[in-house]
Amino acid sequence: xxxxxxxxxxxxxxxxxxxxxxxxxxxxxxxxxxxxxxxxxxxxxxxxxxxxxxxxxxxxxxxxxxxxxxxxxxxxxxxxxxxxxxxxxxxxxxxxxxxxxxxxxxxxxxxxxxxxxxxxxxxxxxxxxxxxxxxxxxxxxxxxxxxxxxxxxxxxxxxxxxxxxxxxxxxxxxxxxxxxxxxxxxxxxxxxxxxxxxxxxxxxxxxxxxxxxxxxxxxxxxxxxxxxxxxxxxxxxxxxxxxxxxxxxxxxxxxxxxxxxxxxxxxxxxxxxxxxxxxxxxxxxxxxxxxxxxxxxxxxxxxxxxxxxxxxxxxxxxxxxxxxxxxxxxxxxxxxxxxxxxxxxxxxxxxxxxxxxxxxxxxxxxxxxxxxxxxxxxxxxxx
Amino acid sequence: xxxxxxxxxxxxxxxxxxxxxxxxxxxxxxxxxxxxxxxxxxxxxxxxxxxxxxxxxxxxxxxxxxxxxxxxxxxxxxxxxxxxxxxxxxxxxxxxxxxxxxxxxxxxxxxxxxxxxxxxxxxxxxxx
Numbered sequence: 001x002x003x004x005x006x007x008x009x010x011x012x013x014x015x016x017x018x019x020x021x022x023x024x025x026x027x028x029x030x031x032x033x034x035x036x037x038x039x040x041x042x043x044x045x046x047x048x049x050x051x052x053x054x055x056x057x058x059x060x061x062x063x064x065x066x067x068x069x070x071x072x073x074x075x076x077x078x079x080x081x082x083x084x085x086x087x088x089x090x091x092x093x094x095x096x097x098x099x100x101x102x103x104x105x106x107x108x109x110x111x112x113x114x115x116x117x118x119x120x121x122x123x124x125x126x127x128x129x130x131x132x133x134x135x136x137x138x139x140x141x142x143x144x145x146x147x148x149x150x151x152x153x154x155x156x157x158x159x160x161x162x163x164x165x166x167x168x169x170x171x172x173x174x175x176x177x178x179x180x181x182x183x184x185x186x187x188x189x190x191x192x193x194x195x196x197x198x199x200x201x202x203x204x205x206x207x208x209x210x211x212x213x214x215x216x217x218x219x220x221x222x223x224x225x226x227x228x229x230x231x232x233x234x235x236x237x238x239x240x241x242x243x244x245x246x247x248x249x250x251x252x253x254x255x256x257x258x259x260x261x262x263x264x265x266x267x268x269x270x271x272x273x274x275x276x277x278x279x280x281x282x283x284x285x286x287x288x289x290x291x292x293x294x295x296x297x298x299x300x301x302x303x304x305x306x307x308x309x310x311x312x313x314x315x316x317x318x319x320x321x322x323x324x325x326x327x328x329x330x331x332x333x334x335x336x337x338x339x340x341x342x343x344x345x346x347x348x349x350x351x352x353x354x355x356x357x358x359x360x361x362x363x364x365x366x367x368x369x370x371x372x373x374x375x376x377x378x379x380x381x382x383x
Numbered sequence: 384x385x386x387x388x389x390x391x392x393x394x395x396x397x398x399x400x401x402x403x404x405x406x407x408x409x410x411x412x413x414x415x416x417x418x419x420x421x422x423x424x425x426x427x428x429x430x431x432x433x434x435x436x437x438x439x440x441x442x443x444x445x446x447x448x449x450x451x452x453x454x455x456x457x458x459x460x461x462x463x464x465x466x467x468x469x470x471x472x473x474x475x476x477x478x479x480x481x482x483x484x485x486x487x488x489x490x491x492x493x494x495x496x497x498x499x500x501x502x503x504x505x506x507x508x509x510x511x
Contacts, residue, residue: 055386113386120458130395131425135505136469136480137454137461145452146471153488198453246424246471246478251450 003095004223004230005381007035007216010342013330014180015112016210020049020056021066024108027212027335028067031104035216035228042216043100045069048077048087048107048334052122053114063108080126081283082370083107084213084337085377091217092233101222107339108212109332119208126371128243141205141284143245143372145197148286150251152199154301159199161304162285163190166203166327168313169282173324175354178339180209180330204285209330213338215345231345234363235268235380237261241373252301254373257294261367261378265296268380270363272296275318275380277347277357279340281369282325288312291367292320295378314357322347322355337368337377348383359383399428402439407496407504412442414477424477445511446472446479448490463500470508481506 009030016023024047032038045067047060056062060076079086084107091103111119123140124133132138151157167187173179185203193202223230237260242248249255265271272295280295282288289303297318298306306312312320323329323343326336344364346352362383369376397404403426406413415423415437417430423437430437451470454461461467470483472492482505483492492508499505 115459117457117459117462120456121460124458128425132480133458133460134395135503136482137458137464137467138469138480139454139456139458141456142452142454142469146450146469149452149488150450194455195453196456198455200452244425246480248478251471 001096002220003092003217003233004220004228005215005233005341005345006218006223006228006230007031007037008342008345009034010178010213010339011211012178013209013211013332020054020059020108020110021063023110023210023212024063024106024214025066027108027214028104028106031214031216037102037216039068042069042072042102042104044075044091044094044103045073046077046087046090046103046105047074048083048105048338050078050080050083050109050333053119054110055113059108063106067106069104079375080370081281081331081333082337082368082375082377083334084339085366085368085379087334088215088217088338088341088379089236089238089377092236095217095219101219102216104214104216105338106212106214107334107337109334110210111208111332112210116208126374127245131244139197141197141200144284144286145200146245147251147290147372148199151286151290154252155304157289157304159191160187161308162204162289163187164307165282165285165288166190168307169321169325169327172322172355173328176324176329179324179328180207181328200284200286206283206326206331209332211330211332211335211339213335213342215338215341229349231348231381231383233379234382235264235270237264237267237378238376239263240375243374245372253290253294254369254376256373256376257291257367257369260376261295264365264378264380270380274361275363275365276359276361277319277322278365278367279323279343280320280367282321282327283331283369285327287369288320288325295365295367319357322352322357337366340366340368341379344381348381400426404504410496412479412494412496412506413439414442416440422476424479442474442477442479442494444474446474446492446494446508448472448486448488448492449478450488451483451486472508479506481508483508484510486510
């Protein structure tokens with residue numbers, strides 16, 4: 001059975017002085033309006049929230065109540081920074097199973113309610129607390145920074161190549177009204193910004209943002225009965241890896257991405273070259289470079305050159321993160337994966353305005369990583 | 384306005400891996416090895432695959448650095464340090480995380496153990 005995305009909503013990302021449920025409501029109301037459906041036509045609500053930085057420790061019910069879904073679930077899901085995609089998967093499988101016909105997946109995160117050093121200490125627990133954070137003070141930037149030093153040593157990837165990912169992200173985000181940062185930056189701005197974790201500097205890192213996104217999914221039967229406008233989910237891939245960095249084979253890529261990509265391409269029966277665009281998980285600039293390689297857009301080790309030669313920009317081999325990426329649009333953890341679906345749906349409907357990509361095959365991919373490849377979820381969509 | 388404070392400080396249950404923590408105090412770093420051939424670092428008392436109990440084996444010799452970073456933006460709990468370097472080095476079949484001084488990928492290191500300013504025992508690498 002096919003499942004279609006029939007409605008999408010996304011809040012403005014950034015520091016938002018509203019509650020978790022008020023934030024979720026903004027995204028849900030936009031998604032329901034977009035789908036031309038009401039709450040009583042939704043059978044199940046899935047609430048994705050990492051929640052570790054917010055005061056509402058068990059957020060699913062408050063979010064569900066405020067969005068008018070009391071009685072319809074909720075299922076709360078958590079998969080670190082890939083939580084949003086795990087919520088979409090849960091909604092998708094609930095429909096495929098035949099238990100429900102219409103499900104909403106909500107991803108919401110409040111990240112600005114605690115100070116930065118606390119946020120770093122929480123993110124640093126995204127691996128294995130006892131053996132990593134407790135002893136060595138790993139932070140989330142530190143995990144990716146270790147991948148960066150390994151990638152630089154093996155493939156001669158440069159800090160300038162990483163900076164180019166940030167410059168592209170900000171150039172695109174300038175035209176995205178939902179983005180946390182709508183301003184351009186230069187390579188020099190990135191290279192001269194202070195080190196957070198060598199070799200990653202301030203502008204190599206996604207910001208700390210609040211945000212929410214929501215999607216309404218429906219069975220093909222309902223899409224036809226109600227004559228809804230659907231973007232179809234053609235492929236899904238998921239994988240995961242060890243909690244401990246030391247138990248990984250290497251640090252120049254994410255195995256979870258490679259495995260999830262294989263699964264998704266196989267299910268959708270396509271190759272990377274069939275895609276018109278992709279949203280990849282660029283929580284740090286090095287993550288985007290590794291994603292090019294791990295998703296098969298270029299060979300292993302050539303990610304630095306791929307960005308340098310403009311292959312991931314408009315008119316390139318595959319435009320990547322035309323919405324500004326996590327880097328400049330923002331990365332409110334649970335919202336991120338669903339916000340990617342939002343951007344892809346806008347593109348495939350040709351509603352992306354100044355950021356619209358020329359479509360040939362009407363196929364796009366979202367790549368959502370949790371932790372440092374601790375989780376990976378990939379979706380392939382078509383119109 | 385501010386929320387009520389919720390301090391979270393946990394008791395860490397280390398009874399099954401006590402040998403590791405005692406080893407650090409004696410200058411030793413242990414991995415665990417299963418009769419099926421799998422080796423674990425960080426060590427674990429159970430083999431995740433064949434479900435048997437593992438044995439404790441000391442790690443020594445020379446390791447090679449595979450990745451590192453210098454943390455300048457320090458998280459809550461590490462305020463005692465202005466910055467610190469984390470590295471991962473391979474010792475035979477296992478990889479070990481540790482703190483170190485100036486280092487680069489490919490450097491050869493040996494293991495030391497010690498306590499940081501907050502009293503937590505850990506592995507330190509010495510570049511040779």
